[in-house]
Amino acid sequence: MQTFMLILAVGALILIGFQVGHRRSVAIVGGKASQLHSLPGYHGFYIALWCAIPALMVMAAWLVMEPILLDSAVMASLPAEFTASKTDAQLSLILNDIRNIAAGNIASERSEVTVLAAQRYAEWKQTSLIARVIVVLAVAAAAIVYARRRIHPGLRARNAVENVIKTLMILCSLIAILTTVGIVLSLLFESGRFFEKVPFTDFLFGIEWSPQTALRKDQVGSSGAFGAIPLFGGTFLISFIALCVAVPIGLMTAIYMAEYASRKIRSAVKPVVEILAGVPTVVYGFFAALTVAPLFRDTGAVFGIGISSESALAAGVVMGIMIIPFVSSLSDDVINAVPQSMRDGSYGLGATRSETIRKVVLPAALPGIVGGVLLAASRAIGETMIVVMAAGLAANLTANPFEAVSTVTVQVVTLLVGDQEFDSAKTLAAFALGLVLFCITLLLNVIALHVVRKYREQYE
Amino acid sequence: MSTEQRPVPTPTIGIPLMTDGTPKVAARNVNVYYGDKHAIRDVSMDISQREVTAFIGPSGCGKSTFLRCLNRMNDTIDICRIDGRIAIDDQDIYDRKMDVVQLRALVGMVFQKPNPFPKSIFENIAYGPRIHGLVDHKSDLDQLVQSSLERAGLWKEVKDRLDQPGTGLSGGQQQRLCIARAIAVQPEIILMDEPCSALDPIATSIVEDLIDELRASYTIVIVTHSMSQAARVSQKTAFFHLGDLVEFDETEKLFTNPQEQRTQDYVTGRFG
Ligand SMILES: Nc1ncnc2c1ncn2[C@@H]1O[C@H](COP(=O)(O)OP(=O)(O)OP(=O)(O)O)[C@@H](O)[C@H]1O
Ligand SMILES: [Mg+2]
Secondary structure, three states, rough: HHHHHHHHHHHHHHHHHHHHHHHHHHHOOOHHHHOOOOOOOHHHHHHHHHHHHHHHHHHHHHHHHHHHHHHHHHHHHHHHHHHHHOOHHHHHHHHHHHHHHHOOOOOOOOOHHHHHHHHHHHHHHHHHHHHHHHHHHHHHHHHOOOOOOOOOOOOHHHHHHHHHHHHHHHHHHHHHHHHHHHHHHHHHHHHHHHHHOOHHHHHOOOOOOOOOOOOOOOOOOOOOOEOHHHHHHHHHHHHHHHHHHHHHHHHHHHHHHHOOOOOHHHHHHHHHHHHHHOOHHHHHHHHHHHHHHHHHHHHHOOOOOOOOOEHHHHHHHHHHHHHHHHHHHHHHHHHHHOOOHHHHHHOOOOOOOHHHHHHHHHHHHHHHHHHHHHHHHHHHHHHHHHHHHHOOOOOOOOOOOEEEOOOOOHHHHHHHOOOOOOHHHHHHHHHHHHHHHHHHHHHHHHHHHHHHHHHHHHOO | OOOOOOOOOOOOEEEOOOOOOOOOEEEEEEEEOOOOOEEEEEEEEEOOOOEEEEEEOOOOOHHHHHHHHHHHHHHHOEEEEEEEEEEEEOEEEEOOOOOOOHHHHEEEEEEOOOOOOOOOOOHHHHHHHHHOOOOHHHHHHHHHHHHHHOOOOOOHOOOOHHHHHHHHHHHHHHHHHHHHHHHHHOEEEEEEEEOOOOOOOOHHHHHHHHHHHHHOOOOOEEEOOOOOHHHHHOOOOEEEEEEEEEEEEEHHHHHHHHHHHHHHHHOOOOOO
């Protein structure tokens, strides 16, 4: 709360700084703004930035450092005989109690020592707060005064503001990049720990997956086998079924929309198809589990085919429907990108519309279409919700779409749902699965983007 | 000179209709509309066999539109509507019984920007003969590809690289490839819409020479913005203005002694 008020106060100072810069710059050239290197507004921004950046940085640093310093100070102030015999875990419990007492919450244990310490803690915290307000506002005000003195007609405030904005953007993109790097590193690191327990080759080439490790030595049937082949088999089987559904339907839709549909139909149909992409996957999931799977099972029963109620077929078909828009809208784009002159050339030679599409438009658009399909495939491989609901948990190694299979994503979910000890092979296996999955989709994406880009260049 | 469209189309000056012999193409009272826009107004003209006819006129006057009527390329534009009669060899091409595919094989077209297909040079030429089933054997096809490229004056330059993409040729070569592609389906009429506007002077003069040679076997209609090109390659010239066919005459006469003020202004470069 106090922090929020402080930010508001700094904000007010920033606004004042803007006004100061604006006025000062106009005043300095006697009202003839044209003599300034930069517009008065840039001078305003210049001071505002000078005010904002140091003040906010001081505030952020304070917020990070304060609890650390406070904690260590309080712990140091405890009587030595009180802390001497305690383990680290006990000490951190005591610290927690002190904090709770200071905040007026219920603590697990109140003793003379902790109550006194809590009083000190609250006092110091109060002092720190006041000091923080004073320091931050002082920094902001000082910055305004300092920056105001720097203003002169030749000041390149415009360029300075430009640089700050550029830096800001770089920082933002850095955050995105660093997060990605962090995720990959943690995947690598945790997978490394997994592979210490389970040999790499067993994981990658093993054909049995049953991650339940024994809690007691004498338990049976819980050997803990981490062969990922059945999972990847299931993932690829379902993705393959999905692509078998999505590619023909998506491609036909795209061709219809790009080549046959009148503008009116196109403007009506395209958004509707794209809505498919906006349906939450969880909705697809229960659609698959509650509607499609029973339907397939019953239909199968009529023909005497045993279709499991968690068949790969149901999950794959629904997933296929989900990725139709990926295929169709990307293919639609690339088909539209084929220059009209190409079609004219073909019509001019007497080709019919379907000949033109088959022999000129599609070959020209093929690389782009392949790219779209690859993107859709990587989407299918990483898809989770549908398979969690509609595919099974049993990791069967089979190519029969009527049987239940499990996928990598399903297993990652089941491995991590619920309370976990964080260093069992079972939990760490999720990271290894995640890593391999990540590598596969990354590879697909890179290839797809490369293909699409190649294709773009061709017509530029 | 006004750029306002006149309320009623003006009658064409010169000799738009042939007085002797039979025309290859006969257009009578052709009107073209793009939605509400009246792009071609009551145009009648005869185009005679084995001659080059040039269409000239300021931008937007309807040259391309009229040209595209001759092989019904305007059919591919939804909002385009045509009335009047256009006959090739005395057969109405807008007749319900007319096979558009056959018509376009009979009336080849070359576009402003060279537009080879992203296929090999050989496949570019073979495309038309293949879809029309013109050849029975691979050797016939090879022969046809070679003769088409020879007629388009491109054979010597590409005979060693037939399997390379047509898009890899220079602009002038690409345009000749497109001409060869049109020739390969054995048309009788070739329509060219500003075929040289994307080419440099040397490539242009090669294509112009080619047009002059092709005149012996084909009826050629060419749209051009270059007065000198029209004068060089054509025997007859049609001057369009704001959808009207203003004047149609022997090229020489139209350029040296135009009858209409608007034609005179245009050919002397005072306008356009
Ligand atoms: N597809 C179309 N839709 C709507 N109007 C069109 C279309 N094509 C041409 N027009 C209109 O018809 C008129 C004639 O166009 P056209 O392309 O035939 O002119 P042009 O004489 O070939 O011009 P340029 O020399 O610039 O090529 C123009 O006013 C143009 O705006
Ligand atoms: Mg034109």
